[in-house]
Amino acid sequence: MTDTTTMPLADLIAQRLRDALAPTHLVVTNDSHHHAGHMGDDGTGETHFSVEIVADGFIGQSRVGRQRMVNRALADLLATRIHALAIRARAPGDGD
Structure with a gap:
């Protein structure tokens, strides 16, 4: 088990x-x-993130649906440790 x-x-x-x-x-x-010194900066240096993800599970999902899938996977972290998360979620073969 990984010590998270x-x-x-x-x-x-x-x-x-x-x-x-x-x-x-x-x-x-x-x-x-x-974002140092801005709202949401708790001094840890770990509050604002960007995610670029490509997954088969996104096929047939809307942009919002894909973001919801990412948010569900990170729900507890978004509630406690992540202040801001920028998500770029694509299905294989999607254009830029």
């Missing part, structure tokens, strides 16, 4: 998304340094 209490939050986000959505492409970026 000491794991960088970006790694925990990636692990959760891999487990829930089995992405073929996944990039999690910690954007917190861009």
